[in-house]
Amino acid sequence: MKEVKEKPILLAHGDGGALTHQLVQDLFLQHFKHEALQAQNDGALLKALSGPPVLSTDSFVISPYFFPGGDIGKLAVAGTVNDIAVTGAIPLYLTVAFILEEGLPISDLEKIVASLAKTAEEAGVAIVAGDTKVVERGHGDGIYINTTGLGYMPAERHLGYHQIQAGDKIIINGTIGDHGLSILSTRAGIAFDTELSSDCAPLNHLIEAILQSCPGAVKFMRDPTRGGVATTAKEIALASEKDLILDEEALPIGETVAGAAEFLGLDPLYMANEGKVIIIVDGERAEEVLATMRELPHGHNSAVIGKVEEKKSHKGQLYVKTHFGSHRILDMIAGDPLPRIC
């Protein structure tokens, strides 16, 4: 962690006593305005849901916590909102739990909290419960954040692996690998100057618009975060017991990402994304979905990147069709060269 000039977080900010209260009053309650949080009970009592609950949790340990195109606060909201949205549910509430490292500049925490609040507002979700712990210097990395999201599943939405069929198409809402490679450009030892920036964004409005505009077209969705498009697509292949075939020529990969991946010897298919969703759609309706998406924020560069086929072996596999037309197999990531990207 950088040398701290400004007021630092102290261990006493996490002892549940007077300094913790000060932090809650002067910082968190200033940015998070939902009544359930303001009530400061042990648990937040919320309005009854309009459908069965959907829960999702993720911790964010990204290093550095400020990065080109975002920060850990924005990421923590987008990540969990997206995890709920890709199930087809409507995200409503978030809990936010901070693990702060002694010495974190309070001004950095303020920026992160403000960004978190702003992103939550964009996504239309409310922060309704929180927690703060402080760990000694050398037992953290500035700040770790857990967000847990609660949403509800509207009636008649039944997305799932079981819906996926041969003939379905695979759509992504834009370019691949931007987040992973932009984080990478900040890392000591590799650091390079670049125009790259993370794609980090909440996608719930995009997703909801697709689901409402093209009812019945979407079979399944996932956000290709850690492990990238390849790992996520492979998981879908395994769970749906279908083969997924990505088309190398159709993959939207920015020139800057491609260039950086090349000199680092990395494959953009394995690079994390934080504002992307892989959508498996009814093959017949792929163009309709694509047209809808291209009109929407975060959807302008949407593309069909592959298709679903019956499995050719005992289990579903992921293939990529090369420029020469042959198929080669793709596996999950194993040993990410760059940890702590989310």
Added chain:
Amino acid sequence: MKEVKEKPILLAHGDGGALTHQLVQDLFLQHFKHEALQAQNDGALLKALSGPPVLSTDSFVISPYFFPGGDIGKLAVAGTVNDIAVTGAIPLYLTVAFILEEGLPISDLEKIVASLAKTAEEAGVAIVAGDTKVVERGHGDGIYINTTGLGYMPAERHLGYHQIQAGDKIIINGTIGDHGLSILSTRAGIAFDTELSSDCAPLNHLIEAILQSCPGAVKFMRDPTRGGVATTAKEIALASEKDLILDEEALPIGETVAGAAEFLGLDPLYMANEGKVIIIVDGERAEEVLATMRELPHGHNSAVIGKVEEKKSHKGQLYVKTHFGSHRILDMIAGDPLPRIC
């Protein structure tokens, strides 16, 4: 962290790829059996709730992660279950997010996961979503856990600060300070051998039994964790705008706790508890509640420890009545001498 002899957690266990999957398959899914988790979607789709949702989150960063009377897994379940239960709600589901430090012995993780699963079963809550991140050695402390709980509020339960009135009694379900002092006994530099053990336990069954057996008697509840009974009682005094008077002679403090607190120069009233609940009850019905509690697991040593009075100054205060009968004021904790107790 101790020198690792056994198989350690590697950074690759957190890259979202093959090793992460192995950990999920071979460890988490073996212990956590709920169908929503087993489905391995981004978000867990749950059954509709029988009342408005109640959400609560806490991260656990306790050091050491194994301690007399429990471990971080047990604590992580009990802590969040209790936070939901004290609002009067019924806890149903938990999400669990791990931040593992590179080098954590996998065998330690297994013990913690097993304990977590066992405690969840005891409490009757299901683990429905999870997450695993790995941070480099020197950026964590073996394991941090976030649990977020979802429950629902049964009809006609309206606990709250506003219910608290002069004449109410303050009850606790057993001895004070056991958790904090037992953690302390393990700390480098202070370490002492002791018969102490943490009181860490989920209290939702106890609480539900009280609420059902003595309808209307309970005004408000909180679990006196970080900051201890004094800090929690002070918070209640401030929020309810009433004076709370604790009776020094009535405080259930074990001899071992008292002895350790004395030679460390600490006050058990400020020591954390993890299996205790402070219950503000209608003064008329205190004996009835007490009798009920004493019959129940985790309630045998319940005691009335104080009473509520109209505030004597501009804000609600916390007092303790000393052995000589005089009152002295108590404040919140400020600068816990022992961080990382939960």
Added chain:
Amino acid sequence: MCLAAPSRITRIEEASMMAEVESFGNKRKVSLLMVPEAKMGDYVLVHAGYAIQILDEADAKESLRLWEEILCSQNN
């Protein structure tokens, strides 16, 4: 800072002059370098890791007896 708590000696390591002392189920290691004459069962006052004095049982008994007498006679 000048806190010193009474504890009973339950074990002595002659070589290092370290002792285990006990109070209400809590055991600690302390140095006996300042009270080398201390023996098993003695009550010592412990400060900053050292036993700094052996408590005098006779004096404690006598003192209590005295005050109890005075207070009893006064009350009657």
Added chain:
Amino acid sequence: MCLAAPSRITRIEEASMMAEVESFGNKRKVSLLMVPEAKMGDYVLVHAGYAIQILDEADAKESLRLWEEILCSQNN
């Protein structure tokens, strides 16, 4: 391990023989110690932090022209 990527020199620090090289919007610092004759605008192959060779534009052009001719004639 023997990966080497072509990049264009966009700045040279004579004193340290370090250069900034660019490829598709990404800029890195590399050492020119092995290709001291390199100049602004040259394309170099970069390996393990060093530029190890200057790419020969004439050869690249010639080679492509040759193959395009051969392939064209063949296809026709």
Added chain:
Amino acid sequence: MLSEQLKRFREPQLARQMLDKVKKSLQELQAHLGYKATFMEFCGTHTAAFSRTGLREELKEDVNLLSGPGCPVCVTADSHIDQVIAYSQLPNVIITTYGDMVKVPGTEKTLQEQKACGSDVRIVYSSLEALEIAKKNSNRPVIFIGVGFETTTPTAAMTLRKAMEEGVNNFYLYSLHKATAPALQALFSTNLPNIDGILLPGHVAIITGRRQWDVITKDYNLQGTIAGFEALDLLIALEDLCSRIQNSSKQVGNAYGRAVQEEGNIIARQAMDHLFELRDGPWRGLGTISQSVYKLKKEYKAYDAEEVFPLPSIPQGKPSPCLCGEILKGLKKPFECPLFAHRCNPIRPQGPCMVSHEGTCAIYYKYERTV
């Protein structure tokens, strides 16, 4: 069994009876003197005990209790805290010290804030642990910041002796240890608050012995009694003090006989005398007091942080508005400080008296506020 007697000292019943007797004695004393007596408790641990037990409140009609300078953390000069912070920024250094020290404000910040900014500062309960840390980090200098009066000074001496015997050569002492007698002397020779009797520090007296305190009666014509720390101990000592004042006793009393002897702990005193010598030094609030600070003798300079790591003297910051000085002399009570419980509180203490568990302001903040 002694354990039974020890328990009796802390049971409330006997203490409650004793309280009645002491109140009566204080009333008799008032009749005798013609005014309500003022007693000072020298020792911060006594200040804390009076408040925690509620005795200060119970006795307030009958005696005026003043708190003295007997909190070793509180009397540490802010320039010394600055010095420790400077040590902590030396390359590779590990600072070890007692818990309260990390919260004491220097002129700009506390050691705790410096720790959050990256210095390696470790809290220990005993200098023996600091020595263990030195052994485990043999390639790093480990500086132990020694604070305390005669109760604590010999423990530092013993540990340093052990370091020498074991050939540990990366262990250094920065001694802020202070002597109680010169402080009392300074207190009574200038601005003497009007005191009728003094409760003397029980644990200091364990080391020094009872007899050394007779100087108080002899030189200052003041009655004193050595007191223990249970409620009953305090009451017995007050009772003893009342009778000494009425009888113009020629020596100080010992109401803590189970622990304090005539000659004190001779082994401890010898160790102290062997390694340390008294020099002049600053006390927070009391100014420089001659021959009041225990410093290592020159022959042990290889273990003396001040010799091994000479630091440029640190420019003095602004004088703080804190009234600790007056409070430590018993001239003011915390309530009289305009910062008390407003700008100054245990979260952001403005002076050391608000830091230590035995600091008068911290004790009054915790126990004596009525709102």
Added chain:
Amino acid sequence: MLSEQLKRFREPQLARQMLDKVKKSLQELQAHLGYKATFMEFCGTHTAAFSRTGLREELKEDVNLLSGPGCPVCVTADSHIDQVIAYSQLPNVIITTYGDMVKVPGTEKTLQEQKACGSDVRIVYSSLEALEIAKKNSNRPVIFIGVGFETTTPTAAMTLRKAMEEGVNNFYLYSLHKATAPALQALFSTNLPNIDGILLPGHVAIITGRRQWDVITKDYNLQGTIAGFEALDLLIALEDLCSRIQNSSKQVGNAYGRAVQEEGNIIARQAMDHLFELRDGPWRGLGTISQSVYKLKKEYKAYDAEEVFPLPSIPQGKPSPCLCGEILKGLKKPFECPLFAHRCNPIRPQGPCMVSHEGTCAIYYKYERTV
């Protein structure tokens, strides 16, 4: 603009046309030879390129492509990994090395596992970063584990020279750098797989120059062509190789002319020759090869980790069931190893060929499995 040409090399259109031509040439070659030709790509980067582009699959009817020993990580002996792990346990040491090295199994564990157990191991992309780490940690020994063939060896030499010039005296090299020529010699003098032509390593040849490879034609009567790494480069090289075989060329070809010159990079070679000398040393799978390992000359022993930190030789563990040796010689393909994709996979590699991005087994695992 050269950038336009460089783009052309990677565009699929020209490569697709070239593929047809190469297939035809290979079929002609088959007619000429009377059997399907077997080519070896020496270099792991070529192995990866053939698989990633799909060319191996496209060409499998027309040529048998074998992978050679040209993956420097793969040929690192397990005893050397054990040695690095032992270095990493020396007090205060920082180990710096390239990423793949941390996953290579020694006899008991990998460097990555040792790191998780507390050793300070840092991955760098350049030896220059390792030197920076040394400068920032001047009180700790920083050992750089140098791995690689002639492409990489001069970068280590240059960095070491810089360390000397700048007087950095806590920077040490543990050189596992290897020479390509002796490996090919060893390969072709024992158990020679039946090879009709060889694709020569383009980036090694940038340093060595084209001419040094003529020995292959002269001494082993084998045709060879230096190849670049784009799909088009590979195809052009194959085409060149076909014609050389049919024409019994007297020298090796250069299908990577935009980068490889006759004499190579003389500055780089001089730096290498200046600091290093060749000694005998073990290669994983190939046994000890004489004059094959670049070690620092004696006059630079102050920078040589092996001289400065002599370690007791490490007892040999059990021989591993891994077939890397056969694979590296081109005698077996990964599918023929019973562990492949079962007990041995990128999560728990049993041999280094499953570790490196350029390891034959890892490449086949990633790209060549059909199920």
